Amino acid sequence: MYSRLVILSFFIFSIFPALGQNAPYVNHTEFGPLVGKVNDDGERLNFSIQSFNGVKLNPYHEVGFLVGLDTYPGFKLMPLAMGWRGILEEGDEVSPYASMDIGYGSAWMEKRVITNQMESWYQGGTYISPAIGLRKKANKSKLEYTWSIGFKRQYAFFYEGFRMQGFTPGIEETNLPPGFSSIREESYIFKSLYLKLGIVF
Numbered sequence: 001m002y003s004r005l006v007i008l009s010f011f012i013f014s015i016f017p018a019l020g021q022n023a024p025y026v027n028h029t030e031f032g033p034l035v036g037k038v039n040d041d042g043e044r045l046n047f048s049i050q051s052f053n054g055v056k057l058n059p060y061h062e063v064g065f066l067v068g069l070d071t072y073p074g075f076k077l078m079p080l081a082m083g084w085r086g087i088l089e090e091g092d093e094v095s096p097y098a099s100m101d102i103g104y105g106s107a108w109m110e111k112r113v114i115t116n117q118m119e120s121w122y123q124g125g126t127y128i129s130p131a132i133g134l135r136k137k138a139n140k141s142k143l144e145y146t147w148s149i150g151f152k153r154q155y156a157f158f159y160e161g162f163r164m165q166g167f168t169p170g171i172e173e174t175n176l177p178p179g180f181s182s183i184r185e186e187s188y189i190f191k192s193l194y195l196k197l198g199i200v201f
Contacts, residue, residue, distance in 0.1 A: 024056050025054075026064065155187070164179075
């Protein structure tokens with residue numbers, strides 16, 4: 001997954017300069033609360049901030065790459081995604097718009113913990129986030145302000161492994177990483193509704 005993400009990022013950033021010759025750069029930064037549940041159990045209120053960086057292909061479509069930070073109970077995820085913004089009536093003072101972001105939520109900010117024979121770590125997963133909202137042009141400025149409501153679905157995993165000195169996995173344990181005699185996995189599905197304020201320049 002990480003190698004695919006690196007290749008995808010390289011591809012995106014190599015294409016943007018070529019597109020940028022005829023299409024202006026766009027930044028859309030947003031922040032706001034995340035309201036939802038973890039694995040359909042337990043209410044939570046968290047915070048999200050993200051920055052979309054891309055190009056305006058025409059008056060109605062923007063594409064780019066998104067990076068963000070989502071706080072969840074006990075740990076944080078960093079979304080890395082391809083993004084699209086569609087404006088219904090570009091040029092009006094207030095324009096409806098829609099967005100879609102699809103990618104991967106990285107858990108690289110979380111430390112890998114090693115204590116005696118135990119080792120634990122977090123791993124991210126698939127990320128998808130559609131939204132609808134309004135964009136308003138600022139007076140005497142090229143800036144635009146946004147208000148949006150959307151849905152965010154993210155996967156994440158927690159692993160706890162037990163190491164044994166000199167342990168060599170048998171046939172039935174060949175799917176384990178080298179040196180581990182057992183690994184426990186917990187999976188999380190974060191389903192969130194969000195309200196975000198943003199600025200476009």
